[in-house]
């Protein structure tokens with residue numbers, strides 16, 4: 001089932017990639033990236049990871065705001081990555097690689113920060129993914145988790161919908177569940193910030 005789920009997600013995003021930056025949701029995503037930047041704190045010469053980077057818009061923004069930053073974008077979809085590489089305004093500071101969030105192809109303690117914007121909701125095994133985030137973060141590194149949130153009482157109903165191999169299925173997390181996920185990977189919750197409507201930024205520290 002895991003394989004089918006991931007294959008279906010890849011197909012969905014490969015199909016979406018050519019129009020991704022031109023459709024209405026992208027306007028929302030870019031407004032979210034802009035708001036997120038208000039809360040980002042990075043040490044000099046940071047090395048950052050954007051997990052589920054899509055077309056690379058967030059990394060381009062980060063590289064413009066932090067001129068000495070180096071960044072890696074990781075995504076499941078080759079077509080999303082093709083566009084991210086084409087749009088890369090900061091090569092070789094920014095690079096893009098294909099991979100899966102639940103088995104990150106990086107050694108331990110590589111990154112000062114890991115970003116995840118509107119991607120975490122697509123993961124079938126969230127505990128594994130957050131464990132991987134904790135593994136690749138340096139000590140005191142930050143995890144910036146941005147996703148649509150939901151009240152705690154709604155979560156069980158949404159989980160039932162998620163347990164299909166359907167590529168469109170997503171899973172939403174309440175603020176409380178995000179903190180529990182962080183705890184499970186020994187990440188300290190730092191703060192939550194509302195970015196846009198139901199889109200919540202949760203910041204964690206290793």
Ligand SMILES: C[S@@+](CC[C@H](N)C(=O)[O-])C[C@H]1O[C@@H](n2cnc3c(N)ncnc32)[C@H](O)[C@@H]1O
Nearest residue numbers: 013029052053054075076077100101117119122
């Ligand atoms: C809605 S897009 C968000 C892209 C980008 N973060 C943004 O803010 O515009 C979700 C992205 O997550 C990627 N994705 C989904 N499941 C993944 C997985 N298991 N591992 C890595 N990337 C994944 C998709 O390919 C897609 O590019």
